[in-house]
Amino acid sequence: MNALTERIQELEMIEARQLSAIKIQARDLSDSLRPSSLLKNTFSDLISSKNIRNGALNASVGLGTGWLLKKILTPRSKNTAKPVSLFHSIAGKALQIAATTLISKKLPKFQKKAE
Numbered sequence: 563m564n565a566l567t568e569r570i571q572e573l574e575m576i577e578a579r580q581l582s583a584i585k586i587q588a589r590d591l592s593d594s595l596r597p598s599s600l601l602k603n604t605f606s607d608l609i610s611s612k613n614i615r616n617g618a619l620n621a622s623v624g625l626g627t628g629w630l631l632k633k634i635l636t637p638r639s640k641n642t643a644k645p646v647s648l649f650h651s652i653a654g655k656a657l658q659i660a661a662t663t664l665i666s667k668k669l670p671k672f673q674k675k676a677e
Contacts, residue, residue: 616670620665620666620669620670621666623665623666623669624661624662624663624664624665624666624669625662627661627662627665628657628658628659628660628661628662628665629658631657631658631661632654632655632657632658632661635654635657636650636651636653636654636657637650
């Protein structure tokens, strides 16, 4: 009978440890499923991904270059910041799109050559 009570106590201790471990896992799961944790983990994954980071860099450089070329090469009237004519406005937009596309496509090739 003594061995039986010892075994029961041993099993109750095992059950208590397992229950404690389950509670800890449930708390960790609850913490990881909070919206702030999900956003933080997703953002960290995006930042750590080299392909996404390079893609964002290429896109921003392309957009910036296109915008700058449009501002430099599109004539403006002296009184306002508006383009001189509709043709100049359309030509400026086309130049911006072409420059953005060209830079975004060519920049990865330059980056590979630099490495």
